[in-house]
Amino acid sequence: MVKPSESSSTQEQPLPTLWLLGKTGAGKSSLIQALTGSSAVEVGNGFSPCTKTSFAYNFPQDKPLLRFLDTRGLGEAHYDPSEDIKLCQRQSHVLLVVAKVEEQEQSAVLEVLSTIRKAKKIKQVLLVYTAINTVPESEKNRLVAHHQGAFEKVWGSALAAIEVDFDCDTQTYYHREQLVAAITEIMPLVGLMLDKKEHTSLEEQAFAKVKNEVLWYATGASFTDLFPVVGLVSVPAMQAKMLHSLAKRYEVKWNTRGFAELIGVLGTSFSTQYGVKLGARQLVKLIPFYGQTVGAATAAAVSFGTTYGLGRAAGYYFYRKSRGETVNSEDMQQVYKDAFELGKKVAPRE
Numbered sequence: 001m002v003k004p005s006e007s008s009s010t011q012e013q014p015l016p017t018l019w020l021l022g023k024t025g026a027g028k029s030s031l032i033q034a035l036t037g038s039s040a041v042e043v044g045n046g047f048s049p050c051t052k053t054s055f056a057y058n059f060p061q062d063k064p065l066l067r068f069l070d071t072r073g074l075g076e077a078h079y080d081p082s083e084d085i086k087l088c089q090r091q092s093h094v095l096l097v098v099a100k101v102e103e104q105e106q107s108a109v110l111e112v113l114s115t116i117r118k119a120k121k122i123k124q125v126l127l128v129y130t131a132i133n134t135v136p137e138s139e140k141n142r143l144v145a146h147h148q149g150a151f152e153k154v155w156g157s158a159l160a161a162i163e164v165d166f167d168c169d170t171q172t173y174y175h176r177e178q179l180v181a182a183i184t185e186i187m188p189l190v191g192l193m194l195d196k197k198e199h200t201s202l203e204e205q206a207f208a209k210v211k212n213e214v215l216w217y218a219t220g221a222s223f224t225d226l227f228p229v230v231g232l233v234s235v236p237a238m239q240a241k242m243l244h245s246l247a248k249r250y251e252v253k254w255n256t257r258g259f260a261e262l263i264g265v266l267g268t269s270f271s272t273q274y275g276v277k278l279g280a281r282q283l284v285k286l287i288p289f290y291g292q293t294v295g296a297a298t299a300a301a302v303s304f305g306t307t308y309g310l311g312r313a314a315g316y317y318f319y320r321k322s323r324g325e326t327v328n329s330e331d332m333q334q335v336y337k338d339a340f341e342l343g344k345k346v347a348p349r350e
């Protein structure tokens with residue numbers, strides 16, 4: 001059994017940010033819901049504006065890894081978006097332009113897109129055509145070509161586009177994977193986080209429930225390295241906290257002995273990365289040890305990778321422990337290595 005995570009104070013770090021821009025009723029809130037599975041975002045009826053003011057939505061809410069900026073629907077009377085836009089383009093990494101495929105009138109969106117292009121702050125743009133299955137196939141191609149031409153003309157170059165149909169009432173999300181894949185190209189970490197592929201084993205299913213928390217600690221660890229500010233929590237301290245929290249979520253008792261055992265089972269694959277080989281007893285001190293010696297010199301990606309790898313391996317370990325099963329050291333090292341490599345690949349880079 002994996003318990004829900006406890007809420008904790010949020011770290012002060014820049015979050016990868018997706019900015020959603022589109023007319024009222026285009027499907028911005030639906031898109032956030034489709035990606036996060038959260039119904040905390042209100043979906044309107046499409047006739048009157050639902051999102052009253054632009055707002056930021058952090059996901060997951062307690063240990064956030066990603067931020068959505070949901071701009072108030074464009075094209076509403078008496079709404080001047082210029083202030084919102086100035087603010088959003090400073091904070092965002094990717095702009096998602098959301099357009100309902102049958103909605104041909106996009107002048108308000110085109111106008112804002114032109115302003116954004118001139119400001120040159122946003123480099124990555126992705127077009128998302130929504131409610132794609134509500135129009136006949138032949139009509140669809142014509143409409144998409146029309147939108148694509150108009151958006152590209154304003155942006156001045158080719159733009160990637162995804163066709164989706166997200167029905168939040170029935171929770172049928174057509175082409176959700178394509179959208180996640182397109183975002184993954186731009187932000188690999190976000191891809192790993194939103195990835196909902198089928199998990200073959202029960203152990204993987206259990207880890208899927210704690211994965212975002214592990215990613216949160218890994219991100220924290222990498223930022224600690226990127227901005228080594230005095231007083232900020234160190235990587236080892238962050239990892240120790242993560243293990244403590246994971247043990248709780250897997251409902252496994254956690255103490256110094258358990259810690260030594262886990263590191264012991266993890267063995268050399270973990271410790272040799274830092275050029276240290278220690279006995280089981282000394283392993284208790286391992287994490288603080290490398291933190292002081294090579295921690296500062298370690299690249300952010302490595303901190304991310306080791307933290308993610310450690311969290312993944314700990315998940316494997318705790319899962320077995322909680323069922324009274326033994327843990328094979330080789331299996332665990334493999335789990336660690338695979339996760340370390342994956343973590344290194346998706347680590348945020350500044």
Ligand SMILES: Nc1nc2c(ncn2[C@@H]2O[C@H](COP(=O)(O)OP(=O)(O)OP(=O)(O)O)[C@@H](O)[C@H]2O)c(=O)[nH]1
Nearest residue numbers: 025026027028029030044046050051073131165166
């Ligand atoms: N079938 C279908 N309906 C959609 C899709 N996207 C949005 N809708 C519907 O369109 C309406 C408006 O969707 P929202 O997601 O609230 O739109 P929004 O862009 O957030 O609108 P504002 O918050 O007013 O700016 C709702 O009734 C949605 O169910 C889609 O891809 N397919």
Ligand SMILES: [Mg+2]
Nearest residue numbers: 028029050051
């Ligand atoms: Mg909305």
